[in-house]
Amino acid sequence: MSFRATVLTLYPEMFPGALGLSLAGKALERGDWSLETVQIRDFGLGRHRAVDDTPAGGGAGMVLRADVLAAAIDHAARAADGRPKLLMSPRGKPLTQARVRELAEGSGAIIVCGRFEGVDQRVIEARRLEEVSIGDYILSGGEPAALVLLDAVVRLLPGVMGNEASGGEESFENGLLEHPHYTRPPEWEGRPIPEVLMSGNHGRIAAWRRGEAEKLTAERRPDLLPHPVTK
Numbered sequence: 001m002s003f004r005a006t007v008l009t010l011y012p013e014m015f016p017g018a019l020g021l022s023l024a025g026k027a028l029e030r031g032d033w034s035l036e037t038v039q040i041r042d043f044g045l046g047r048h049r050a051v052d053d054t055p056a057g058g059g060a061g062m063v064l065r066a067d068v069l070a071a072a073i074d075h076a077a078r079a080a081d082g083r084p085k086l087l088m089s090p091r092g093k094p095l096t097q098a099r100v101r102e103l104a105e106g107s108g109a110i111i112v113c114g115r116f117e118g119v120d121q122r123v124i125e126a127r128r129l130e131e132v133s134i135g136d137y138i139l140s141g142g143e144p145a146a147l148v149l150l151d152a153v154v155r156l157l158p159g160v161m162g163n164e165a166s167g168g169e170e171s172f173e174n175g176l177l178e179h180p181h182y183t184r185p186p187e188w189e190g191r192p193i194p195e196v197l198m199s200g201n202h203g204r205i206a207a208w209r210r211g212e213a214e215k216l217t218a219e220r221r222p223d224l225l226p227h228p229v230t231k
Helices: 022-030 066-077 097-104 121-126 143-154 164-169 202-220
Strands: 003-009 033-039 085-094 108-113 130-133
Touching (some): 003 143, 022 033, 033 066, 066 108, 108 143, 130 143
Parallel strands (some): 085 108, 085 130
């Protein structure tokens, strides 16, 4: 069973975007995963297919209507669809590699891309949308965030990466940032590859990589360590 992604958006032309290229694109062509877009405006109201309205209580901007978005979600989910329903939102839980792996091991996801000032809270609660954030910053809409999430998930699907083992050594997979990488030439602009990597001693190499990963993590992301470094 392939991974099924359904994206609800006002801009379906933004997909597959980069997901149609490289490993993700080849996997899409092979049928390792599928991508469907649902135009939220198809469920809009009136002659102009309105999807938003002014915020209750006043304020700037517009808000996606609960009734319109619920109709789009119900169409996408259909009966007996157990896929998680995600809403890309800056106030959501931060996306982690652990959550990405959980999604990759499932049957797919329904992803809602918000726009304007936000989404009516009632549809978030009524349709049990899981709010997901890719970082502490604001985008014009949820589409770029959805592309990021899907890229992270798709590359973990069976058969997508050429070397399955490479995924287990990346940043965040073992609670650490990834160690530095080197390749030919052996020396470049007076900078040699660390001697240990040329030694052929796999035990020493593994220990060096672990040490470098721990050092980088302590310097750049001490919050990832069991006992964060304090200064």
